[in-house]
Amino acid sequence: MPELPEIAALAEFLQAHAVGAVVGRVDIAALSVLKTFDPAVTALQGRDVTGAGRFGKHLGMNCDGLWLITHLSRGGWLRWTDNPSAAPPKPGKGPLALRVHFFTPEGATPAFDLTEAGTKKRLAVWVVADPKQVPSIARLGPDALEVGEQEFAGLLAGTSQRIKTAIVDQALLAGIGNAYSDEILHTAKISPFANTKTLDADTVAALYEAMRTVLTDAVERSVGQDAARLKGEKRSGMRVHARTGLPCPVCGDTVREVSYVDKSFQYCATCQTGGKVLADRRMSRLLK
Known part of the structure; x- marks a missing residue:
């Protein structure tokens, strides 16, 4: 399971690679990962990526005031690709759960995949205006690297x-x-x-x-x-x-x-x- 150091690194990775880009198509390969439905995940499309952050073991990407939050759980991971397939993924095929496409200022079209290995599907995704709207974030104690x-x-x-x-x-x-x-x-x-x-x-x-x-x-x-x-x-x-x-x-x-x-x-x-x-x-x- 990714923990504080890996999530911090993934947040820095998104800060370096996604911030400044515009969210393109969002593909859902496993509907079960979505834990919120209003706003819809499609509301991210067309928004500028303005930041990324870590909340405990949750990873967040700020899309101009709307957050895409994920908890990777035990078998989840984020995979970045500079040359994603243009075809939408087939639901239920393989470990792919969600794909987010981007348009960068340089004209590139990268994407990241949220994937989950194993049979126990626990990867979770929320779309919220405030990270504290995610129940598991709202319940977090002080951060292990910030507590005195x-x-x-x-x-x-x-x-x-x-x-x-x-x-x-x-x-x-x-x-x-x-x-x-x-x-x-x-x-x-x-x-x-x-x-x-x-x-x-x-x-x-x-x-x-x-x-x-x-x-x-x-x-x-x-x-x-x-x-x-x-x-x-x-x-x-x-x-x-x-x-x-x-x-x-x-x-x-x-x-x-x-x-x-x-x-x-x-x-x-x-x-x-x-x-x-x-x-x-x-x-x-x-x-x-």
């Missing part, structure tokens, strides 16, 4: 849950997902199962610093990359996430995994849990 240290500490003090769960809760803190939460907790040397109520001031300070460092470094690596290369850039920067069975780059211990029904997270027992191996719920059920 004292506010961050107050947010954690106001909840009692596993820290892994807390920092991916978008209503508590916006922008962090499964991958970067693994990296942040590994950098801060905190167990994913630690309860927010048990964290002392020094641990919270270390967690805040790790969050800032991990996200800032990821944004710096990602911004300026071609949209097609962002996924590879994300994977290359990971130390524990999606590296089950590989050596931890800090201590050399084996990176371990805890699996649930449809997701998993990774951690290093030596760095984060004092050597204790966390219970893998999926394996526990299989062994019964």
Whole structure:
């Protein structure tokens, strides 16, 4: 799933490539992605692209006061092409969900596609006058790269849950997902199962610093990359996430995994849990 750094990079990419262009035809290949119907998505046609931005893990493109907002969810992505097909896509064929054509001041006719891999279709698109009209944006907590240290500490003090769960809760803190939460907790040397109520001031300070460092470094690596290369850039920067069975780059211990029904997270027992191996719920059920 694209998280804060990738969405920030995609927003910068649209700022560089789409701003100044005029929206041409908008093709809908999967009607299910549209979560708003008034104004219609066709209302974007003929409007100047005036900006792009990030709202948590949502990507937005400002079309002269009307916003196209998307949440890419787990399998979604934005693909830019300088030479799109002139023929409208056939609905229900392949991963394409929506295509936006542009006319640039230089006379070019590029487009971007919103695509979604996999069978679980969760990619969502809204057309709104104000991004806060999107319910999931209206519910967002403070942004993970804008929250101050004292506010961050107050947010954690106001909840009692596993820290892994807390920092991916978008209503508590916006922008962090499964991958970067693994990296942040590994950098801060905190167990994913630690309860927010048990964290002392020094641990919270270390967690805040790790969050800032991990996200800032990821944004710096990602911004300026071609949209097609962002996924590879994300994977290359990971130390524990999606590296089950590989050596931890800090201590050399084996990176371990805890699996649930449809997701998993990774951690290093030596760095984060004092050597204790966390219970893998999926394996526990299989062994019964």
